[in-house]
Amino acid sequence: MKRKRAAMGARLEGVEALVFDMFGTVVDWRESMAAEVATLLAEYLPTVDPREFADLWRAEYQPSMERVRNGSRAFTRLDVLHRENLETVLDRLGVDPATIPPPVLDEANLSWHRLNPWPDSVPGLTRLKDRFIIAPLSNANVRLALDVAKRAQLPWDAILGAEVAGAYKPEPAAYLRTVEILGLAPDRVAMVAAHNSDLAAASDVGLRTVFVRRATEHGPNQTSDLVPDGPWDVVAEDFEDLADQIV
Amino acid sequence: MKRKRAAMGARLEGVEALVFDMFGTVVDWRESMAAEVATLLAEYLPTVDPREFADLWRAEYQPSMERVRNGSRAFTRLDVLHRENLETVLDRLGVDPATIPPPVLDEANLSWHRLNPWPDSVPGLTRLKDRFIIAPLSNANVRLALDVAKRAQLPWDAILGAEVAGAYKPEPAAYLRTVEILGLAPDRVAMVAAHNSDLAAASDVGLRTVFVRRATEHGPNQTSDLVPDGPWDVVAEDFEDLADQIV
Incomplete structure (x- = not known):
């Protein structure tokens, strides 16, 4: 377990910021x-x-x-x-x-x-914030993400995303403009998402990737995104597990 | 004192968000x-x-x-x-x-x-956050404001400002684009600043105004912005005093 944790963490070496998909990944919409x-x-x-x-x-x-x-x-x-x-x-x-x-x-x-967060979202983000800049990179507009965060007490360092970037994911500009605002090279930023398509688009423009399994986002009979389908840098069961692996 | 507080608070009736100048107002640059x-x-x-x-x-x-x-x-x-x-x-x-x-x-x-915050900044903002959306509306870029906030633990709900608006204060677009992102009419937002010129520009485009006295921003011999020089809605000695008046 210890060895696994160290090995997984090493895959995010040099990463300074984690950016998060929101609908389904952070909140149970x-x-x-x-x-x-x-x-x-x-x-x-x-x-x-x-x-x-x-x-x-x-x-x-x-x-x-x-x-x-x-x-x-x-x-x-x-x-x-x-x-x-x-x-x-x-x-x-x-x-x-x-x-x-x-x-x-x-x-x-x-x-x-x-929208309500998954039970692990606030405790997990709080731990991840100790080591990384954390911000949503969601297609939500700023006020939507802000209201969700204020109500749920999500401890973001900033609210980024489509409205700030002026482009909707999975457009490359949504990721690249966000990375530019953070003042970081793409490989210093990891996209955290429960959706393989989001990670594929982020990876295509150079970001690192974290898949978080949210097996009931679409209810008990969900068939999509149950498993990672790409070579993502880290795979986690939830945000607490992610913190166990990389903080 | 009680009557003064109620009267001052009433001047911000309907305000949902406070946006803050940063250099000099929140931090002692x-x-x-x-x-x-x-x-x-x-x-x-x-x-x-x-x-x-x-x-x-x-x-x-x-x-x-x-x-x-x-x-x-x-x-x-x-x-x-x-x-x-x-x-x-x-x-x-x-x-x-x-x-x-x-x-x-x-x-x-x-x-x-x-940059370090004034001693009242974190406790004052923490109290103001209970009632209002709080965000910087600074000419700082996002990463600068984010780093200052993360280090000083400023509890912003979002990081807004010139880079997100694509315009530097006191350009009208800096204020109006920020208000638009917040999904609010200008008169539902109050600009908080230690600089009369910032408040004048904000007021010109319809925002409400809060003057906070920072008499030593420029050192012990400061001559500018020692007093409010416009009909600002609220005048406060620091952020704790502001919270006393409007929360």
């Missing part, structure tokens, strides 16, 4: 959203399962960013995309968004600002 | 720099008073940013300007920068990342 939807929207969606609603809303996430990434739309912060996607999902479920008061929809949209 | 210069550069500058050197280096700050503000130079982070200004000051003192090893100059430049 699905259960958090389901609880919010059950509270805020049940009156308008009596027959819809809140977890299914969370999944449908989340399913619009990548397509909505893709329109920014492919240049058909100027950079637009995630809060705005989430709000548009909410109406898309309601429409798809046969619910006219106009029948729900706008303040209710706005409040539902703010559910993304109240 | 002059004494911090003098101590660093005395340690790192004394060997090369035996006849120069470290505080005088700090003053000379700081005096190049506004002129170097002015070249960015007036458009004669693309946005350039403060770390780069500081490094150039260091060579300017050495030249002016008759010291050829080439006679000092570059790693020594680089390390001296990093002195700006090790």
Whole structure:
């Protein structure tokens, strides 16, 4: 165990900053959203399962960013995309968004600002902060990530990510501009994510990589990202395990 | 006293975020720099008073940013300007920068990342954070502000400022882009500064204002910014006094 720890830690030698994917890696968006939807929207969606609603809303996430990434739309912060996607999902479920008061929809949209961390996130980040600069490199806009952090007491050193970089992951600029702001070469920064695709994109532009297994991000029947599928520098079961290995 | 507190607090009614000038307002740059210069550069500058050197280096700050503000130079982070200004000051003192090893100059430049907070900064910010979003809105680049905060344990909710906004104070964009990132109208944000000029610029674009008296920022013979010279919403003696008034 001791030998394993030393060997794994050595793979991040020279790394000064850890940047974190947020949705799924730091926070449990699905259960958090389901609880919010059950509270805020049940009156308008009596027959819809809140977890299914969370999944449908989340399913619009990548397509909505893709329109920014492919240049058909100027950079637009995630809060705005989430709000548009909410109406898309309601429409798809046969619910006219106009029948729900706008303040209710706005409040539902703010559910993304109240996501709960995984149980190991705060204690793990607190330990990792002793040795590394820690910051989110999320597609969340700054205010969203800030609100999640303030509520959950995530001890970030800074809030970085797509809005600061002006580009959505997995665009190279999202990683490279973040690394530039940190004043570091790409190989001095490790991307921490529960998603192999995020690590592949980070690795392609020179960052180091940490895979954290989040086997229930999509619920008990999750099939994606159960195992690392690339030569990532470190594989961890959660943030406490990561701290055991590299702090 | 109770009545004064309530009246002052009311002037920030509706404010959700406090953004802070950093150099002079949160940190004592002059004494911090003098101590660093005395340690790192004394060997090369035996006849120069470290505080005088700090003053000379700081005096190049506004002129170097002015070249960015007036458009004669693309946005350039403060770390780069500081490094150039260091060579300017050495030249002016008759010291050829080439006679000092570059790693020594680089390390001296990093002195700006090790500035010490005023004694009330951490306890005051910790109390203010309970009620407000708190973030620097400094001309420091992100990594500089981050390093100062990590070393001094300043409990910021985010690191904002010129680099994130892409504009140096007192350009309107420095304030307005920061407010936009916070997702707030300008009058929901208060600028906290020890400098009347910063508050005037913030006020011109609709932010609320807090003057904090830092009577020894420039040493015992300071003549500037000893008193508020505008109709600022709150005037405080330090961050603890500010927390007494508005938390």
